[in-house]
Amino acid sequence: xxxxxxxxxxxxxxxxxxxxxxxxxxxxxxxxxxxxxxxxxxxxxxxxxxxxxxxxxxxxxxxxxxxxxxxxxxxxxxxxxxxxxxxxxxxxxxxxxxxxxxxxxxxxxxxxxxxxxxxxxxxxxxxxxxxxxxxxxxx
Amino acid sequence: xxxxxxxxxxxxxxxxxxxxxxxxxxxxxxxxxxxxxxxxxxxxxxxxxxxxxxxxxxxxxxxxxxxxxxxxxxxxxxxxxxxxxxxxxxxxxxxxxxxxxxxxxxxxxxxxxxxxxxxxxxxxxxxxxxxxxxxxxxxxxxxxxxxxxxxxxxxxxxxxxxxxxxxxxxxxxxxxxxxxxxxxxxxxxxxxxxxxxxxxxxxxxxxxxxxxxxxxxxxxxxxxxxxxxxxxxxxxxxxxxxxxxxxxxxxxxxxxxxxxxxxxxxxxxxxxxxxxxxxxxxxxxxxxxxxxxxxxxxxxxxxxxxxxxxxxxxxxxxxxxxxxxxxxxxxxxxxxxxxxxxxxxxxxxxxxxxxxxxxxxxxxxxxxxxxxxxxxxxxxxxxxxxxxxxxxxxxxxxxxxxxxxxxxxxxxxxxxxxxxxxxxxxxxxxxx
Ligand SMILES: [Zn+2]
Numbered sequence: 143x144x145x146x147x148x149x150x151x152x153x154x155x156x157x158x159x160x161x162x163x164x165x166x167x168x169x170x171x172x173x174x175x176x177x178x179x180x181x182x183x184x185x186x187x188x189x190x191x192x193x194x195x196x197x198x199x200x201x202x203x204x205x206x207x208x209x210x211x212x213x214x215x216x217x218x219x220x221x222x223x224x225x226x227x228x229x230x231x232x233x234x235x236x237x238x239x240x241x242x243x244x245x246x247x248x249x250x251x252x253x254x255x256x257x258x259x260x261x262x263x264x265x266x267x268x269x270x271x272x273x274x275x276x277x278x279x280x281x
Numbered sequence: 282x283x284x285x286x287x288x289x290x291x292x293x294x295x296x297x298x299x300x301x302x303x304x305x306x307x308x309x310x311x312x313x314x315x316x317x318x319x320x321x322x323x324x325x326x327x328x329x330x331x332x333x334x335x336x337x338x339x340x341x342x343x344x345x346x347x348x349x350x351x352x353x354x355x356x357x358x359x360x361x362x363x364x365x366x367x368x369x370x371x372x373x374x375x376x377x378x379x380x381x382x383x384x385x386x387x388x389x390x391x392x393x394x395x396x397x398x399x400x401x402x403x404x405x406x407x408x409x410x411x412x413x414x415x416x417x418x419x420x421x422x423x424x425x426x427x428x429x430x431x432x433x434x435x436x437x438x439x440x441x442x443x444x445x446x447x448x449x450x451x452x453x454x455x456x457x458x459x460x461x462x463x464x465x466x467x468x469x470x471x472x473x474x475x476x477x478x479x480x481x482x483x484x485x486x487x488x489x490x491x492x493x494x495x496x497x498x499x500x501x502x503x504x505x506x507x508x509x510x511x512x513x514x515x516x517x518x519x520x521x522x523x524x525x526x527x528x529x530x531x532x533x534x535x536x537x538x539x540x541x542x543x544x545x546x547x548x549x550x551x552x553x554x555x556x557x558x559x560x561x562x563x564x565x566x567x568x569x570x571x572x573x574x575x576x577x578x579x580x581x582x583x584x585x586x587x588x589x590x591x592x593x594x595x596x597x598x599x600x601x602x603x604x605x606x607x608x609x610x611x612x613x614x615x616x617x618x619x620x621x622x623x624x625x626x627x628x629x630x631x632x633x634x635x636x637x638x639x640x641x642x643x644x645x646x647x648x649x650x651x652x653x654x655x656x657x658x659x660x661x662x663x664x665x666x667x668x669x670x671x672x673x674x675x676x677x678x679x680x681x682x683x684x685x686x687x688x689x690x691x692x693x694x695x696x697x698x699x700x701x702x703x704x705x706x707x708x709x710x711x712x713x
Contacts, residue, residue, distance in 0.1 A: 149663035153692055179665065184691055188663060203474075205695040207661035240664060257663070 143275040144212040144265070146194035147255065150187040151207040154180060162187060165204050171197045174278065175255055177243035190215070190245060190255060192278055213257045214265060215245060217274040220252045232258065235267045284399040285392065287542045288597045295598065298542050300334055302570035307331050307340070310576055313358045316351055317578070337545060337568065338556045342579045345378055348521065353379040359573055369417045370520040380520050381574040389571055390523050393540045394427020397529025400538060401489045401514035405432025408453055412460040412468070413492065414440045414702055419524030420492050424459045427526060433457065440464065440701035443471040450483050457487040462499045463704040465490060466637055469506035480508040488513040491525050493703050495604055496623050498630030502637045515604055521580055522567050528602055533594045536601030543571045546602065548588055551609045562587045564609050565602065583609045613707060615643055615650045618685055622706045625654060628678045634660045634671055638697045645711045653688040657697060
């Protein structure tokens with residue numbers, strides 16, 4: 143099961159990240175997880191929110207370049223080695239991971255956000271191996 | 282529709298009119314304009330030496346500097362009381378250049394603009410919204426009188442307050458838009474932000490654009506936002522010569538017809554001043570042959586273009602000038618290479634990921650020039666490799682065109698400055 147991740151292009155200029163967060167706050171959009179990666183010139187902010195469509199619209203209206211991407215939010219046991227098991231499973235099946243970041247959840251289980259090159263195949267392999275997914279509604 | 286019969290005269294008839302008007306003009310300026318007399322006397326040239334159109338090349342050039350040196354009225358050929366209008370072009374440095382019109386000059390001007398408006402598809406049915414700044418600038422009033430003369434309904438909305446501009450378009454049913462290409466794009470952006478789709482919700486079907494270069498890519502960009510069926514033509518002029526109406530594009534889109542019964546064009550090598558053969562690219566030089574107030578002879582426009590003389594499919598016989606590919610003074614010399622902003626613009630507009638606005642920055646780094654281009658990323662991505670591929674592709678394309686390495690700076694949409702008049706695309710920091 144795929145979830146929508148919102149990517150936002152931000153120039154490396156003071157206050158730009160704050161502006162994005164400001165727009166989300168104004169529209170009561172909750173950030174469930176976020177990853178910010180940057181080069182010397184620009185950054186990409188990847189966000190999991192409770193309302194990706196609205197978030198995209200509001201940010202575009204405020205002058206940001208945005209994009210929605212299908213990602214997998216994967217439940218993993220909250221114990222050492224669980225992430226490695228997941229990665230081994232994917233690698234053995236020839237699936238390349240483009241990026242991945244953690245999503246903190248209370249309780250027994252942790253979860254990670256994952257974007258694979260071959261997203262459909264990744265979803266199939268993981269499902270076959272009994273891995274559970276989360277959606278933005280049930281986090 | 283062809284507005285006047287002069288536009289279809291034979292080459293021989295055109296040349297007859299040109300020669301007689303040229304002789305008359307040269308005689309008059311020699312008598313009445315001291316700086317001209319001085320220039321001609323210096324090279325031992327008398328008005329009688331002008332016996333054929335070929336002799337035009339013997340006459341000295343007039344430049345913008347000559348106009349500044351004689352500020353404000355030194356090159357005028359009539360007494361001030363004969364003037365009925367004054368305009369001035371913005372002097373970015375120092376004094377502006379001042380131009381004056383007699384009653385007959387205004388008639389000529391109106392006639393010339395009526396012709397180019399008809400070339401672009403305008404008729405008396407049109408509701409024409411003029412989004413050029415009114416005032417000392419000739420663009421707005423030139424189009425205003427020319428369009429009014431053919432019977433169109435004028436909405437003199439000027440520039441600024443873009444939301445209101447869109448409201449007028451919607452409420453009055455504007456069918457013809459007069460603007461710079463970049464402001465036409467800006468207006469579409471504003472309409473979209475108001476939830477109005479110019480293609481469906483507005484009835485603008487004709488765009489007469491001017492005062493800024495219209496590249497093919499810019500035209501395509503305009504069609505994208507205003508609709509494929511919009512008739513977009515560019516027109517050309519400058520206040521020193523008259524204002525808009527010197528030339529205009531017909532719907533065949535094969536260059537702008539010059540009103541040759543009023544203006545004689547030549548193409549010269551900007552470095553040597555030598556006249557170039559037909560079809561070659563160089564600086565446009567224009568002689569006004571029917572003006573009373575300010576009849577400039579061999580005025581150096583600084584615009585780089587070419588001329589074609591074969592009669593056009595539209596039926597007009599007046600020669601056509603290509604959309605200028607740049608201005609000899611907009612031309613940047615970067616590491617010894619000639620760079621026209623329009624070359625960079627073509628590349629930028631070929632990328633769907635980028636918006637049509639851009640800014641070129643030239644800096645000195647050590648002993649070398651550094652060229653950067655700021656562009657707006659309108660389609661985002663979730664991956665760095667996409668962004669890196671995009672900037673690499675833009676760099677590669679610009680390198681193919683210019684032979685120069687440039688730095689590409691990606692910006693968010695609506696970051697770069699928008700212009701209501703002529704867009705200022707170059708920031709040259711080398712001598713700062
Ligand atoms: Zn034509």
